[in-house]
Amino acid sequence: MKGSNKVADVIDGKRVAAEIRQEVKQEVEDLRANGVTPGLAVVLVGDNPASAVYVRMKAKACEEAGIYSRVIRLPVETGQGELEAVVDELNADGAIHGMLVQLPLPPQIEERSITWRIDPAKDVDGFHPMNVGRMMIGDPLAFRPATPAGVIELLMRSGYDPSGKRVTIVGRSNIVGKPLSVLLSQKMKGGNATVTLAHSRTPDLPAVLREGDILVAAIGVPEFVKAGAVKPGAVVIDVGVNRVDDPGTEKGYRLVGDVAYEEVSQVASAITPVPGGVGPLTIAMLLKNCIVATRGIAGIA
């Protein structure tokens, strides 16, 4: 078959993320020239290795962009009250414009009351209901949650404006599917798509997904989307990051997306790889939200 089919273009998330991070760096310089250094605090409870990696990446990305970063590492047995006290301190700290508590949290911590305790003005993850609501009603100054916002930036900056297109999304999570469906539907730049939100309870799911000029997979199941679920020529965005055992590798696992990459890239016109697709965008969008937060708090439009 090889050679007889055109293989999909690979959408380069690293390139797009680097572009955004460069823009953020410029914005940071402007803010510093105005006497304000953006500051991000990241709170890590416990020693989940994946979380530790993410936190290090976030801190490093801040440093490279000129954003002041502070990592607060708390022991795994930290209590609810202690964590709340840390959130309160950061809410009150004038050097901190954005903050996030790395998820997941240990079982003794009630995640919701932590998420709701973060000052919405500093909530750069955009998980506070106040920020979810502002995003939903189309407030142009709302924080956009990093992954959905990253998907939209990736599309726009790779030449695939969703406006007027049909988009199918599989997966209705609060972090990706639901907010992405709203953002893509809205009457604004990066929106104006006709979105169908599909999920585990959708009958004849492949046929529904095949309606999408753009297909977004965010269901958290390795290689769930097969070639038969993809409209020929569609643009395929793979949000999934799944660890699959692979004794042949040094780490004993490899990362795969929610899309069966090899077969789908024979059908799609463009596709994001895993890793190197949506992933790099999430940190870039977090940095962007730090700028939004800093401008908001400092009152610099």
Place this chain on the structure above:
Amino acid sequence: MKGSNKVADVIDGKRVAAEIRQEVKQEVEDLRANGVTPGLAVVLVGDNPASAVYVRMKAKACEEAGIYSRVIRLPVETGQGELEAVVDELNADGAIHGMLVQLPLPPQIEERSITWRIDPAKDVDGFHPMNVGRMMIGDPLAFRPATPAGVIELLMRSGYDPSGKRVTIVGRSNIVGKPLSVLLSQKMKGGNATVTLAHSRTPDLPAVLREGDILVAAIGVPEFVKAGAVKPGAVVIDVGVNRVDDPGTEKGYRLVGDVAYEEVSQVASAITPVPGGVGPLTIAMLLKNCIVATRGIAGIA
């Protein structure tokens, strides 16, 4: 043609609304037996005739359900600060569990800052971003905005559970289309549908709408949805209420929905009339939200 085609069943919104209002009445009795009388305040600024009618209907519905109601009528020239002071008083008033400011507001009032000033715990319209966010993340205790919630009740209580169905919605407003698309998609009772949110920028709109086993029209254009946009046998829910000039009537106008009722009822299996379809549900759902608010504030589960 008449007689050769089966004409759609008419979905009786008045009957469903009466059923819900009866349930609310029972809940009010239970709350009163617990020493709490639910109280709703409705603020009306100016003398828009349609708004005045709605406000009277809301007050009357409260009375019939045993809910204490208070209507605050303010002159059309009321200033921002005066209206904010009224909201603040009602926020602090222990006899009031739910409140709403009837929209639209006169031009000198900034609507958003009023909506955002209402205590989210008393915001029975569910328009405060905090409540929009809670609804969006699937919080089972969130206020559900009256019209989308009414559409779902109408479906469920008429035997048309949307679970596993394809739903097409035309219209992406913050009051109907967007929240309805979220509620119908969620993993909860009245949800689990596969929803496509279509709008003015959707290419080949009739073909998209025709995918719906259930079609919801909420675009605000009289008789916009024609028979050709309806899948044979679909359930059609018409949220539109439009005044159309009609010199032959006493008032000089008649109310029509967003659906071309006569022709669509030859294709659909069931359809809501206008008036008498979704309309009566909105007040019933407002009363339901008053119960939710009262339970929340009084701490009665």
